[in-house]
Amino acid sequence: METTTRAGELVRRAANPCLPEFLEQQVARHPDRVALKDDSRTCTYAELDQRTNRLVNALAQRGVRHGDRIAILAENRLEYIELEIAAAKMGAILACQNWRQADSELEHCLRLVSPRLVIASARHAPALERIAHGIDTVIRFEDAYEAMLAQASPDARAPDRPLDPEDGMIILYTSGTTGLPKGALISQRAMIARMTVARIDGLLQPADTFIAWAPLFHMVSTDQALATLMTGGTVIVMDGLNVPALVSCLAQEKIGHLTLIPGMIDLVIEELQRSGIAARGVRTLGCMADLVPREQIARITTLLQAPFLNSFGATETGAPPASRAMIPVGVTPTALPKEQSSHCIVRLVDADGKEVPDGMPGEMAVRGPTLFSGYWGSPKETAEDFRDGWFHMGDVFVRNPDGKLDYVDRRKYLIKSGGENIYPAEIERVLLSQPGIADAVVVRRSDPKWGEVPVAFVVKSDPSLQAAQVIEACRGKIAGYKLPKDILFVRDDELPRSTTGKIKRHELEQALAERRVSQANSPVSSIEG
Structure with missing residues (x-):
């Protein structure tokens, strides 16, 4: 019996790789390929591997162990992604703080996860001085961070215990129905699955280039950045939305998926027309088509000669459950039916959890490996949202006879x-x-x-x-x-x-x-x- 149990455990481990293993493959295959870059420096896969090894050793010296939380409060920067990878390597959890929040919200988010330490940029560190966060160790990026790495070994360090794909890796915060943010725990398994779905559904190809301009405390940048690195691509890190810089980048780089969200598309259209710059190549673009004026969709797809992603996902689910549909170039859509993403199961249910027939509105319930691991410190809310073994999203849809899904509204107002x-x-x-x-x-x-x-x-x-x-x-x-x-x-x-x-x-x-x-x-x- 003991031998059988041991064999089963070995089989399970072999069948469930962890995120660092995907990165190790890219380091071995393409050590000199650029993994990360911004407007001042680049970092190859070999350099990224060495720097994250140093970071793991430095964090371990400061008491970080498997399962511990590390908080980050910073704008987009190369070191942000280094911390995400280092957390994965040691089985720790990076809690990504939203710097747009008010001080009281930030204090709540930090105290919720009880981090071992916090690493902050000069721009956002003053917020920590204004709140009672209760964290003993605060490390600043730039000099203190680089000195910490320089003093640490570049050799890989074995984690305190074997990594498991169910290990939490990142906490991203979402709005809470009670008025306070919730911390969504995303595992290594979920991140790997999100990469897999992106590959299957055409949002990612090997060696893609991705522009991470949206905040890395959001899934739209973190999910795609990590997926890009797992498949050997290059992540261009931008310090927020700089439309002229973004358009200039489009002229210089071939881009896989270009994230464009409501509120910025008109600015990108204006800059493309003003500058006369032609994009070198974009394969797909956009997200959340429901919130974008329809004529803007037609204009931006025509200018960039790429289809628009008609997506429906969430921090808790990644791009699934319904982010497979594309709006063709130049089309002004009259309707926005969604197509179910790959690698997930979807039901539409009534208030009693019973599946509704086609044509009837029902709350979307989801199963699949991209799902998060629950809300940190909120077992009651987690149990409620995962009732009956399905994640209930709170969004109401209607399924058409052809299987496509029409969005109706939030079950709970959002x-x-x-x-x-x-x-x-x-x-x-x-x-x-x-x-x-x-x-x-x-x-x-x-x-x-x-x-x-x-x-x-x-x-x-x-x-x-x-x-x-x-x-x-x-x-x-x-x-x-x-x-x-x-x-x-x-x-x-x-x-x-x-x-x-x-x-x-x-x-x-x-x-x-x-x-x-x-x-x-x-x-x-x-x-x-």
Whole structure:
């Protein structure tokens, strides 16, 4: 029996490689190929391997062990990806902090995961000094980081215990229904599976070049960057969105998949037309087509001669469950049916968990190896979302007879603004804490630039309260992109409620569109986060 158990364990290990093994293959095959580069330096696969070995040894010297969390608070930089790889090599978990968050949100996110240490850039380290994060060791990038690596051995270090593909690797934060961010734990298994799906569904080919301009604390950059490295490609790391630099890069490099999100596509179109630059080659582009003006899709695909990805994924799932459809070059779509991604199973279910027939709306439930491993420190919420052995996404779809999927709405109300997810509760919690506000409800409004933006309906208890005061009181308490773009004052009896007292947000959306709600004073317009 013991021999059989041992044999089974050996078979399981052989059948389940870990992420560093995929990178080791690329180091052996292409040691001199560029793995990472930015506008000032490059790093070959051999150099990346040596630097991440040094980083593993340096972190181990500072007490980091298998399963420990390391926090990072930094803009996009080559070292960010070094830390992701080092975490995978030693079985540690990198908690990627969203630097756009307010101080209170950042403190919550750090305390949630109890990191052994935090590594921060000069740009964002001051935020750590303003909060009570409780972390003993803070390391700065640049001099301190490089000195730490220089003093460590470049030799590979065996992990404290054998790596397992189910080892957590990265924590990415998502918006929470209670108003506080949740930490989604993504395993090495999930990252490998996300790479596999990208290969099968045409978002990735060996030796691709990928531009990581979107924040690496988001899955759109981290997932694709790691997948690119696992398949021998090059990742160009950009410090945020710099449209002229991005367009210039397109002229110099052949790109596999180009991430373009709502709110930036019009800027890229303008720069391409202004500069007259022709892209050297883009295979696919875009994401979240539902939130992009349809005419922009036709224009950008024509300019770059590449189809637009009609995607539907999430931090918790990666590109699946429905990111296989492509909108052809030059087409202005009249509908946006999704195609189920490879390597996943999808059901549409009713409130009782029973599968609905074609043509009927149902919540999407997913199974597959790209799934995350639950919300850190939130077993109750994890169990609820994984009920019946399926991950319930909270998104409602209709399946057509041909198998394609039409998006209907969020089961639980969500605002998607420029690639960011915003739950109304996040904003309402802050609004309701302000003096002079008796009630507040946040809804979404369509926006030609960002796709959707939050708008707040406020019942005031202080007649002198002004919209600008409400906005100013929110600043610093929530991330800038979550600030309501309009404050509309209403009476309590103008808030439509169900028989159980719940606000009917969709009726408020309709009233907002028709501008039928009376206002105590003019709304604040075009408030930038």
